[in-house]
Amino acid sequence: MPVSIEDVAQRANVSISTVSRVLNRRNIVNDKTRKRVELAIQELNYRPNVFARGLMLQQSNILGLVLPDLHGEFYSEIIRGANLKAHELGYQLMVSSAGGNHDGNTVLSAVSNHGLVDGIVVMVSDIDSKTKKTLGQVMIPFVVLDGQVEGVKHDSVVIDQRHGAEAMVKHLINDCGAKRIVFVGGLKTNIDTIDRLEAYKDVMQRASLPVNDDDVYHLDFSYEKAFQLASKLVEDWADTSAFVFAANDEMAAGIIDAAIEKGISVPDQLRVVGFDDTRIAQMTRPRLTTVHVPMSSMGALAVEVLCQRLKDPQRPPTKMTLQSDLVVRESCGSATAESL
Amino acid sequence: MPVSIEDVAQRANVSISTVSRVLNRRNIVNDKTRKRVELAIQELNYRPNVFARGLMLQQSNILGLVLPDLHGEFYSEIIRGANLKAHELGYQLMVSSAGGNHDGNTVLSAVSNHGLVDGIVVMVSDIDSKTKKTLGQVMIPFVVLDGQVEGVKHDSVVIDQRHGAEAMVKHLINDCGAKRIVFVGGLKTNIDTIDRLEAYKDVMQRASLPVNDDDVYHLDFSYEKAFQLASKLVEDWADTSAFVFAANDEMAAGIIDAAIEKGISVPDQLRVVGFDDTRIAQMTRPRLTTVHVPMSSMGALAVEVLCQRLKDPQRPPTKMTLQSDLVVRESCGSATAESL
DNA sequence: TTATGCAGTGAAAGCGCTGTCATATTCGAT
DNA sequence: ATCGAATATGACAGCGCTTTCACTGCATAA
Numbered sequence: 001m002p003v004s005i006e007d008v009a010q011r012a013n014v015s016i017s018t019v020s021r022v023l024n025r026r027n028i029v030n031d032k033t034r035k036r037v038e039l040a041i042q043e044l045n046y047r048p049n050v051f052a053r054g055l056m057l058q059q060s061n062i063l064g065l066v067l068p069d070l071h072g073e074f075y076s077e078i079i080r081g082a083n084l085k086a087h088e089l090g091y092q093l094m095v096s097s098a099g100g101n102h103d104g105n106t107v108l109s110a111v112s113n114h115g116l117v118d119g120i121v122v123m124v125s126d127i128d129s130k131t132k133k134t135l136g137q138v139m140i141p142f143v144v145l146d147g148q149v150e151g152v153k154h155d156s157v158v159i160d161q162r163h164g165a166e167a168m169v170k171h172l173i174n175d176c177g178a179k180r181i182v183f184v185g186g187l188k189t190n191i192d193t194i195d196r197l198e199a200y201k202d203v204m205q206r207a208s209l210p211v212n213d214d215d216v217y218h219l220d221f222s223y224e225k226a227f228q229l230a231s232k233l234v235e236d237w238a239d240t241s242a243f244v245f246a247a248n249d250e251m252a253a254g255i256i257d258a259a260i261e262k263g264i265s266v267p268d269q270l271r272v273v274g275f276d277d278t279r280i281a282q283m284t285r286p287r288l289t290t291v292h293v294p295m296s297s298m299g300a301l302a303v304e305v306l307c308q309r310l311k312d313p314q315r316p317p318t319k320m321t322l323q324s325d326l327v328v329r330e331s332c333g334s335a336t337a338e339s340l
Numbered sequence: 341m342p343v344s345i346e347d348v349a350q351r352a353n354v355s356i357s358t359v360s361r362v363l364n365r366r367n368i369v370n371d372k373t374r375k376r377v378e379l380a381i382q383e384l385n386y387r388p389n390v391f392a393r394g395l396m397l398q399q400s401n402i403l404g405l406v407l408p409d410l411h412g413e414f415y416s417e418i419i420r421g422a423n424l425k426a427h428e429l430g431y432q433l434m435v436s437s438a439g440g441n442h443d444g445n446t447v448l449s450a451v452s453n454h455g456l457v458d459g460i461v462v463m464v465s466d467i468d469s470k471t472k473k474t475l476g477q478v479m480i481p482f483v484v485l486d487g488q489v490e491g492v493k494h495d496s497v498v499i500d501q502r503h504g505a506e507a508m509v510k511h512l513i514n515d516c517g518a519k520r521i522v523f524v525g526g527l528k529t530n531i532d533t534i535d536r537l538e539a540y541k542d543v544m545q546r547a548s549l550p551v552n553d554d555d556v557y558h559l560d561f562s563y564e565k566a567f568q569l570a571s572k573l574v575e576d577w578a579d580t581s582a583f584v585f586a587a588n589d590e591m592a593a594g595i596i597d598a599a600i601e602k603g604i605s606v607p608d609q610l611r612v613v614g615f616d617d618t619r620i621a622q623m624t625r626p627r628l629t630t631v632h633v634p635m636s637s638m639g640a641l642a643v644e645v646l647c648q649r650l651k652d653p654q655r656p657p658t659k660m661t662l663q664s665d666l667v668v669r670e671s672c673g674s675a676t677a678e679s680l
Numbered sequence: 681t682t683a684t685g686c687a688g689t690g691a692a693a694g695c696g697c698t699g700t701c702a703t704a705t706t707c708g709a710t
Numbered sequence: 711a712t713c714g715a716a717t718a719t720g721a722c723a724g725c726g727c728t729t730t731c732a733c734t735g736c737a738t739a740a
Contacts, residue, residue, distance in 0.1 A: 002398075002455065002479075004696055015720045020698060030718060045477075050456045051394035052696030055725045060391070062434070062456075070423060072619075076416035083410060083437055092456070094402075095435045097423055115342065116390045116402075116432070137385075139342075223619065253623050260625055279412075279563065283593050285600055285625055344726055355690045360728060370688060392726030395695045 003044045012040035023048060062092045063306060064120035065299070066131075070097045072250065073278040074295060078145070081296030082121065085303040091118075093303075119310055121145055121302040127189045141309045145302045147191050155309055155318045157302045161192060164291035164324030165199035168245065168273060171289075171326055173207050176271065176334050178243040180209075184229070184255065185247040186221040193218070196247050196275065215242075219251060226254030234259045238269045243332070249274035249281045249290055256284050256331065267333030277327055286330035293324050343384045352380035363388060402432045403646060404460035405639070406471075410437045412590065413618040414635060418485070421636030422461060425643040431458075433643075459650055461485055461642040467529045481649045485642045487531050495649055495658045497642045501532060504631035504664030505539035508585065508613060511629075511666055513547050516611065516674050518583040520549075524569070524595065525587040526561040533558070536587050536615060555582075559591060566594030574599045578609045583672070589614035589621045589630055596624050596671065607673030617667050626670035633664050 005023075009016040014033060021029050022037040029037070040046075054060045065082050067075050079095055086093040094117060119141040124131050132149050135142065143155040172178040183200050185193035197216065204211045219225040226246065230237075234255070237244060246252035252274030256266050264270050267286055274281055277292035301320055309315065328334050345363075349356040354373060361369050362377040369377070380386075394400045405422050407415050419435055426433040434457060459481040464471050472489050475482065483495040512518040523540050525533035537556065544551045559565040566586065570577075574595070577584060586592035592614030596606050604610050607626055614621055617632035641660055649655065668674050 002696095006696080016697080017699085017720060017722095018718085021719090024698075028717075033718080047455070049395070049696050051391045051400070052725090053698080054391035055389070055395055055696080055727085056698045058725080070416065070420040073413060073416065076410065076413065076419075079416075079419070079435065080410040080437070083435065087436075092434055092436070094432055095419065095423065096427075096432070097420070115387070223623065250619075257623070257625065279590075280620075280623060283563065283597065283620060283623060285597065342726095346726080356727080357690060357692095357729080358688085361689090364728075368687075373688080389726050392695090393728080395697085395726080396728045398695080 002049070003046045005046070005048065007044055008037065008040045008046050011044060012037040058115075059118050060116060061090060062094055062117045063303060064094045064096065064117040065303075066096045066120060066122045068097070068123055068125045068129075070095070073280065074248070074276060077278075077295035078123070078299035081299030081301075082303045083299070084296075085300035089303070089307050091303070091307065119143075119306045121299075121306055123147070124149065125191050126187070127191055127194065141306060141313065143302050143306045143309070145298060153317050155305045155320075157298060157305060157320045157322065159293055159298065159322050159324055161195040161291075161293075161324055162199045164293070164326060165196045165275070166203050167326040168275075168289075168291050169200050169203040170207075171328065171334070172243050172245070172271070172273065172332060173203070173209065176243070176332050178209075178271070180212075180215065180240055180242040182215045182217070182233075182237060182242050182244045183247070184217045184219060184226060184244060184251055186219065188218045190221075193247050200245060221248050221251060223250045223254040226251035227258045230255040230258035231261070234262050234264055234270065238264045242270070244270065244272040246272065246274050249276050249278045249284075249288055252288050252290070252331070253280050253284045256286075256288075267331050271331065271333045273332050281327070281329070284331065289329045289332035289334065290327050291324050292327045294322050297322060342389070343386045345386070345388065347384055348377065348380045348386050351384065352377040398455075399458050400456060401430060402434055402457045403643060404434050404436065404457040405643075406436045406460060406462045408437070408463055408465045410435070413620065414588070414616055414633075417618075417635035418463070418639035421639030421641075422643045423639070424636075425640035429643070429647050431643070431647065455480075459483075459646045461639075461646055463487070464489065465531050466527070467531055467534065481646060481653065483642050483646045483649070485638060493657050495645045495660075497638060497645060497660045497662065499633055499638065499662050499664050501535040501631075501633075501664055502539045504633070504666060505536045505615070506543050507666040508615075508629075508631050509540050509543035510547075511668065511674070512583050512585070512611070512613065512672060513543070513549065516583070516672050518549075518611070520552075520555065520580055520582040522555045522557070522573075522577060522582050522584045523587070524557045524559060524566060524584060524591055526559065528558045530561075533587050540585060561588050561591060563590045563594040566591035567598045570595040570598030571601070574602050574604055574610065578604045582610070584610065584612045586612065586614050589616050589618045589624075589628055592628050592630070592671070593620050593624045596626075596628075607671055611671065611673045613672050621667070621669070624671065629669045629672035629674065630667050631664050632667045634662050637662060 005016045005019050009019045014037060018029060018033060019037055022034050063086055069075060083093045121143050123145040124147040135149050136152050143157060145157050146159055148156060172181055183197060185197055201211050217229060244255055246255060252272050255272050259266050259270050266272055274288040274290040277290045281288035281290045305318055305320060345356045345359050349359045354377060358369060358373060359377055362374050403426055409415060423433045461483050463485040464487040475489050476492050483497060485497050486499055488496060512521055523537055525537055541551050557569060559569060584595055586595060592612050595612050599606050599610050606612055614628040614630040617630045621628035621630045645658055645660060
């Protein structure tokens with residue numbers, strides 16, 4: 001049933017070599033012959049077999065995208081950006097989640113060493129994940145999204161989280177008059193959490209404000225956990241005029257909702273800010289002051305860098321940095337709220 | 341650099357046939373020989389080349405997932421469910437968006453006719469999309485998610501939207517005392533919109549309530565559009581005690597926010613309900629009464645059905661139906677709100 | 681003894697393609 | 711007429727694998 005290059009050759013009355021030449025636009029094929037071949041291709045609706053081609057060329061035009069998880073808007077946007085750019089550059093995208101109940105390594109090494117994909121974009125959000133070790137063994141080009149892997153040469157695309165995080169904390173202190181800021185992060189080993197927490201501590205110290213370890217919480221980025229935590233603590237926070245800096249928008253939303261449930265008004269009695277600037281940030285009331293992270297750009301840029309490496313394997317490792325920016329809305333009680 | 345079956349054969353001192361036999365666990369290989377081969381495989385960290393294998397076997401263990409769009413939590417959850425199930429069954433998933441500025445057909449036919457994927461799951465949300473026509477030409481097994489394609493035999497996984505939609509409208513009328521319900525849908529040609537609108541009209545008529553065409557709006561499922569529309573109409577709606585039935589949660593959220601902005605209280609002065617039961621539904625205040633659609637199950641089930649078809653190409657076309665259920669929260673003003 | 685069967689293995693034929701090399705044709709210049 | 715170069719095409723090897731078929735021993739049956 002599947003039509004092969006042989007069929008096309010027969011119909012066009014040429015050899016398969018000529019058909020191949022037409023397909024690959026390599027050497028010049030006589031105009032008339034080319035027309036004939038192209039017609040045959042069209043009539044038979046012929047598509048070159050990817051496997052045969054891959055076998056010869058040792059490449060597939062498929063890129064792998066391995067994320068820690070597929071849950072939520074954050075990853076969804078990365079996928080979207082990556083997918084768009086991949087197609088733009090003539091590649092297909094294969095998405096995998098390293099997490100879940102599956103062993104990330106399995107997936108990763110399966111995908112990469114199979115020779116199926118030409119290169120991969122990996123997001124490593126956990127500081128000592130096994131994924132990192134596995135990456136050391138990966139024989140194909142890969143770019144690390146939002147992280148670094150020691151001892152292995154690779155390209156990377158990172159977000160300058162510090163910039164946004166620092167701007168946020170400064171804003172809370174200088175413009176909103178914060179004296180106490182509670183930090184609600186993700187897991188202790190999570191790279192993003194670490195970066196954001198450090199920025200928070202730095203700015204606090206520079207502003208001569210105390211950094212109380214009791215004011216640092218490590219959850220799992222989920223709405224529910226944040227809601228639960230806040231349900232217990234929100235009254236105390238409000239009483240002490242504390243600000244809450246959540247490491248993502250979802251947790252910020254959970255905290256706001258917990259506050260509302262306790263009859264505490266945000267931002268009048270409690271100020272809460274988030275991180276990421278997902279659409280959630282615009283859906284909470286009050287809308288979230290947050291740090292904008294260009295998620296789909298991350299995906300797109302990572303794919304782009306990967307493709308460049310594929311084109312030129314010799315180029316020195318690149319590290320691209322994307323900026324994160326403070327977005328001021330209402331949840332921090334600041335006067336300078338942007339309009340919708 | 342890449343180690344081939346040849347290398348393994350040499351190291352184990354056997355022919356490649358034997359190595360292949362060990363790999364495929366087909367004919368019985370002598371225990372001792374097998375051990376030797378397995379050792380060699382391990383020592384060399386050998387992985388069969390996917391292309392060579394695909395070329396012989398005419399199959400790749402890759403499944404395609406083609407969605408109308410990759411934006412938002414709805415699709416993200418489908419991907420997640422599909423991905424998990426695919427890995428569970430030993431397949432890789434390739435995700436494509438038919439939408440965007442890319443021609444869905446191109447992607448679809450490229451993916452399918454290339455012979456790269458063994459089968460595809462396609463979501464066709466537009467009633468007369470070109471995708472449908474393209475599907476007619478697809479030569480590999482495919483399952484349609486949330487739709488039907490006339491004239492072509494295929495499996496499908498659908499959501500019984502009517503059930504949920506009817507339950508919703510009945511609830512609004514019977515339990516909440518709605519006399520006028522405004523319907524805010526997606527595009528006129530969108531399958532889901534059509535289903536939900538029909539259910540809405542049916543129930544309205546059966547309840548002897550007027551269905552005013554002016555009360556039916558067609559937007560694009562986005563928060564922003566819904567917000568804009570509601571900003572103009574929300575006061576009129578509130579004055580006439582209208583209920584708003586939005587065809588997804590995002591639009592419902594936009595409408596609620598527009599109302600709040602105009603100083604109209606939800607659910608006291610205006611009642612708004614959504615559809616899908618994405619996480620957004622729990623993040624709005626008041627939380628959304630909505631219809632739960634099992635998104636990740638959709639993805640998983642579609643993959644499962646596809647794999648069954650792959651195993652048994654002869655089996656008659658299946659149509660699996662997933663249920664949608666009313667979830668009552670606060671935004672409809674009903675007394676029977678569930679707790680968080 | 682010769683025939684028969686069977687477990688275990690190797691040789692070799694492709695799968696559909698690309699790319700190298702050889703061959704055929706044409707044309708301008710000797 | 712003869713040659714060289716340029717142009718256009720075909721024959722064929724080989725990518726790494728699976729699978730068929732043939733072959734080798736060795737045990738059992740006739």
